Amino acid sequence: MNTAVKANTQVTQSAPTEAELVERARALIPMLKEKAADVEKARMVPAETIEAFVNSGFFKILQPAQFGGWQMSPSVFYKVLMELGRGCPNSAWNMMILGIHQWEFGGLDPQAGQDVWGKDDSVLVASSYPPFGKVEEVEGGYLLNGRWRTSSGCDHGSWAFLGGMRKDKDGKPVDRCSFLVSRENYEILDDWHTFGLAGTGSKSLIVTDAFVPYHRMHSLIDYQHSDRPANFLFPFNQVFFAAVSAVIVGMAQGGIDEYIEQMKVRQNTTGDGAAALSPYVKDRLGNAVVRVRTARARLLQMIQDSHEYVDRGELVPNHERVHHMLDIARVGRECEEAVLLLFKATSARGIFLENPMQRILRDVIAASNHITQNADDTAGMLGGYLLGQEIPPMVFGLDPVSIEDQA
Incomplete structure (x- = not known):
């Protein structure tokens, strides 16, 4: 990490509010959109973008306080990702992956954190x-x-x-x-x-x-109680899987943003007026918006429900977790459906590489193929659990889990 980044991280040591962090992310959207095509061509996110995330304090959101972080709620991290995803899905994905690990250290032996951040708490x-x-x-x-x-x-x-x-x-x-x-x-x-x-x-x-x-x-699966702070008492798979979903919500919202921008000025090729007057253009937009808003609301409600347990120093019970896993996994499918709805209305213009809609669609499809977005198996797991069948070992713990365990 260069000297400029280190110097800036010293300025941002005091914890900002959630609203301030979200606004910082929103302010980066124009820059991220401008670089998005070049990021895809380079097949990696540039160091300058990672530096911008560092300087904004995003990597400190989940980092334990003992290592210079703010150990905030995962919901703060998710809301930041939802904004960054609107600008550049690839850059936001890097922020998600490189930023979620700070939370992981909250449940590790402190010596691990010392090994990594003992000399520089900005190491990724x-x-x-x-x-x-x-x-x-x-x-x-x-x-x-x-x-x-x-x-x-x-x-x-x-x-x-x-x-x-x-x-x-x-x-x-x-x-x-x-x-x-x-x-x-x-x-x-x-x-x-x-x-x-x-x-x-x-x-x-x-x-x-x-x-x-x-x-x-x-x-990764042995979910046991400990004396670690409340924000580190969430199950690993819930925090990590939901971070993936949060980025996808941002990507889909970026697709909505782009669609609105294009359709506001687009004229029909038949010469009969603005494309925005078409009931189908409007209908697709409304249905895309409700899918993305629903996915976003469910994701944030899920983490809020878990807060009711961890804030009391309790573990999130398996009965809640099995529902939460489907709440998380459905996000990819719903956001994919939303962007595809919009893309189909762009007609031939949408297939040109210069049109951001095709890139957003491809990124959302790829992100929705992530294992955390496997809504089919996850739905079957929830259904089987509610019908009295066991969740196999190595999912929610070292042992099988059944609904009778909650009695």
């Missing part, structure tokens, strides 16, 4: 949570080897959280974990060539014999 951390590689327990910790794919924004990170299965002596998975690896222990493979979210720079990380001490590892 990338990730790849799917258990792609091999994890072997050795004396004092774990040895990691393999290729971890889709590490968004990895060019800007000095560390990375990598997912892996912890197994027993018979090779049976007993826990799904996150392992914190230093940049010295992995190489970046530029294999990110996609039709959507191309600018996120989600390349692969090649890891060879990376040693991870015990204090840099934690379970």
Whole structure:
């Protein structure tokens, strides 16, 4: 991180309000829109954009106070992402990935945070949570080897959280974990060539014999009570999955913004007046707006419902969590539907690469393919749970979960 960024972070140490942070994000939208096409072509977010996010204080929103952060509610982070996504989906996606990990440190051994931020609390951390590689327990910790794919924004990170299965002596998975690896222990493979979210720079990380001490590892699914502050008592999958949904809400709102801008001035090719007079142009807009507003409201209500538990020092019960997971996963589908509704009304003009609508559509489709947006399996999980069937282990905990457990 350059000196200018460090100097600016010193100025922004005192915590701003939620409204101030949201306004800072909104003020960046014109710049992000201007750079969006170039970000896609470069297949990565420029350092200048990451610096703008640093200078705005966005990476401190979830960062523990003991490491220079503001440890605010995840809802603040989500609202910032919803604004940034309107400007550039790829840049907002990087902000989401590189900014959510600060929350993760709230449940880790403090030594892990000291390892990363002991000398510079602006250091960023990338990730790849799917258990792609091999994890072997050795004396004092774990040895990691393999290729971890889709590490968004990895060019800007000095560390990375990598997912892996912890197994027993018979090779049976007993826990799904996150392992914190230093940049010295992995190489970046530029294999990110996609039709959507191309600018996120989600390349692969090649890891060879990376040693991870015990204090840099934690379970992603073993949701247990602790004395950590309330804002770190949320379940990991809820906080992370909902952050993905928040970015998608922003992307879809960006599609609405662009559609309104284009349709206000567009004239019909038949010469019979403004396109905005068409009932179909108006109908599609209204139906897109209600889909995105509904997704946004549900997402924020979900985290507010969870606050009622964590603010009392309690864990979010499984009965709530299983509903929340579908609240989160449905966002991608609804936002995808909203942008597609609008895109179809742009007709042939919408397919030109110079038209931002086609890029927004591609980015929303790609984002909605993220595993966190799997509404099919998640709906089935909720339905089965309500009908008395068990949620399998390794989802909400190390053991199966059933509705009878809530009795």
